[in-house]
Amino acid sequence: MTADSPGPTKAVVASAADEPAAHRPRDAARTRQLLLDSARRRFAHDGYSATTVRDIADDAGVNVALISRYFGSKEGLFEACLVSATEELKRVAGTVSGASKVPDAIVKQVLGAAPGELPNEVLMLLLRSSGDERAERMRVGLLRTFTERLASTAGWHADDPGGDDLMLRSQLVLALALGVTVLRATSGLEPLASATEEDLTGPMRDLVAALMPQVP
Known part of the structure; x- marks a missing residue:
């Protein structure tokens, strides 16, 4: 408390x-x-x-x-926020029909594409540590679930002996998305801060392809 x-x-x-x-x-x-x-x-x-x-x-x-x-x-309210963030990410993940759509989904999250939602809200919430042990387990678990879903689109399986490399690459993609989110929300760094979905999708696709060649 x-x-x-x-x-x-x-x-x-x-x-x-x-x-x-x-x-x-x-x-x-x-x-x-x-x-x-x-x-x-x-x-x-x-x-x-x-x-x-x-x-x-x-x-x-x-x-x-x-x-x-x-x-x-x-603390209970923070946990409820994490639950709602989980539901939002699941909703977005459910719209991704294939690995090729991963960069587009990431850009939508970076921009905060949900109607009426402040930009970057869901991803920024994932960066906020509460100091409450149960809430922290939820937050870290949400980050893990996000990267597992991302890795799965590129063929990752939990029982795959060689899956650690793909999981690491997926976590690097998440780190990239969070980094872009923080800079856009806090730095005013241009042209990144005012970049549109059209501006970001191409470069994001290139970066994701470099980290995860399995994603076309």
């Missing part, structure tokens, strides 16, 4: 319980989603330690006590 999570969260739980029903959010699912969206943006772009539960609640426009109600704690 981090220093900033229990204070503001626990301090307002009692007040939320005493809040008149007329002032409580009527749509629990919508409120939960607002908190999740706000947390993903905050965690992705500000980092876990720099984000407080009050920041998240204020961005969502709801009572901070609702974080405890729906997620239990700041």
Whole structure:
């Protein structure tokens, strides 16, 4: 448990319980989603330690006590963000019909192609360590799953004695995607920062082909 999570969260739980029903959010699912969206943006772009539960609640426009109600704690909310990131990556992976589409899928993730989503949000979230052991296992597991899916498109199998080289190459491709994501989000380095999908797809295809010749 981090220093900033229990204070503001626990301090307002009692007040939320005493809040008149007329002032409580009527749509629990919508409120939960607002908190999740706000947390993903905050965690992705500000980092876990720099984000407080009050920041998240204020961005969502709801009572901070609702974080405890729906997620239990700041750590629980971070875990929920990782779960949503997993679902997003699975959705993208499901649209990849063959190895030749891998560079295109990576570029879409680097750009943050999901409607209404801030650029780089999912990949930036993968870089954020929470310090919570269970959340860290989830985060590292998500990175591992991502690279296994990538390696699988190039013919990798878990029981293949020679699979370590292909796994390493897949992890290097992931590192490339994360590096591009960080530079675009934080450096203002041009022309990378404002490069479009059309600008990035060709060079990304060349880089992926160099690292993973199995990907046409």
